[in-house]
Every structure is written in structure tokens, then in C-alpha cells.
Amino acid sequence: MLRLDHPMTPHIFRASGLMDGVMVRGQNMSVSPSAVRAELLAECLPLFTEMREVAWMWFADEVPFILAAVDEYEAAIRALAGLHGGQITEDRRDGKGACPVCGTPITYYRKWKIVLCGECDKPFMAAHSKLDSSEGFSTWLI
Numbered sequence: 001m002l003r004l005d006h007p008m009t010p011h012i013f014r015a016s017g018l019m020d021g022v023m024v025r026g027q028n029m030s031v032s033p034s035a036v037r038a039e040l041l042a043e044c045l046p047l048f049t050e051m052r053e054v055a056w057m058w059f060a061d062e063v064p065f066i067l068a069a070v071d072e073y074e075a076a077i078r079a080l081a082g083l084h085g086g087q088i089t090e091d092r093r094d095g096k097g098a099c100p101v102c103g104t105p106i107t108y109y110r111k112w113k114i115v116l117c118g119e120c121d122k123p124f125m126a127a128h129s130k131l132d133s134s135e136g137f138s139t140w141l142i
């Protein structure tokens with residue numbers, strides 16, 4: 001549990017907001033046509049930049065680990081955006097059917113209105129988990 005009076009708390013919340021901003025877009029990308037993926041990627045890039053700035057400013061001890069994880073996250077999101085050579089026309093944001101890329105049934109968490117391909121999301125979620133850890137932004141504390 002994060003202590004709300006700890007001096008690092010605002011920075012951990014900021015990092016969490018940036019990470020979630022990318023994660024939500026990544027999940028959305030994994031069920032969207034390529035044109036939408038490209039738009040979502042463009043929205044993610046400044047979030048990665050800000051993650052790196054937050055790391056340099058407030059997470060000095062964790063900087064090497066965090067920067068490597070952010071690089072991994074960005075590479076995974078770029079790969080997701082460019083899957084099938086940017087030729088994906090299928091739209092699975094309705095939560096129905098299977099992923100046009102990997103064939104995995106689409107996951108739809110109705111309660112949270114979250115639609116995603118669990119298989120295509122694995123590479124970026126691996127990087128997300130690293131940032132979430134104590135070696136990263138420690139957002140697991142929230």
C-alpha cells in the first residue's frame with residue numbers, strides 16, 4: 001500500500017498514469033485496424049518520452065532498468081502497430097470473433113469495457129510488468 005504522504009507518491013502516480021495510458025491504447029490497438037493502430041501509436045510516443053523524463057527526474061537509482069523497460073515497451077507497441085505490414089482491415093473492437101493476426105479469441109471484459117487480444121498484448125505487458133515492479137516505477141504499490 002502506497003503511503004500518501006511519502007515524497008515519491010506523486011511521481012509513482014504520474015508514472016502509473018503514463019503506463020496505463022499506453023496499456024489502454026495497446027489493448028485497443030490489438031483489436032483495431034492498422035489505420036487506428038497508427039493513430040494510437042502516435043498518442044503513445046509522447047507518453048514514452050514523459051516516462052523517460054520522470055525516470056531521470058525522480059527515479060535516479062532505477063534509471064538504467066526503467067529506460068531499458070521503456071525501450072522494450074515502445075518496441076513492443078511499435079511492433080503491434082505495424083503487424084501484418086500495416087494491412088489489417090478487420091475491426092474487433094466489438095469484442096467478437098478472433099484476432100485477425102494470431103487467431104486467438106478476442107477477450108472482452110464487459111464490466112470494464114475492455115476489449116483486447118491477450119496473445120498479441122503479451123510482449124508489451126511483459127515490459128509493463130517490469131515498470132510496475134520495485135526495480136521500475138514501483139506502481140505495484142498503488
Ligand SMILES: [Zn+2]
Pocket residue numbers: 030099100101102103104117118119120121
Ligand atoms: Zn492476436
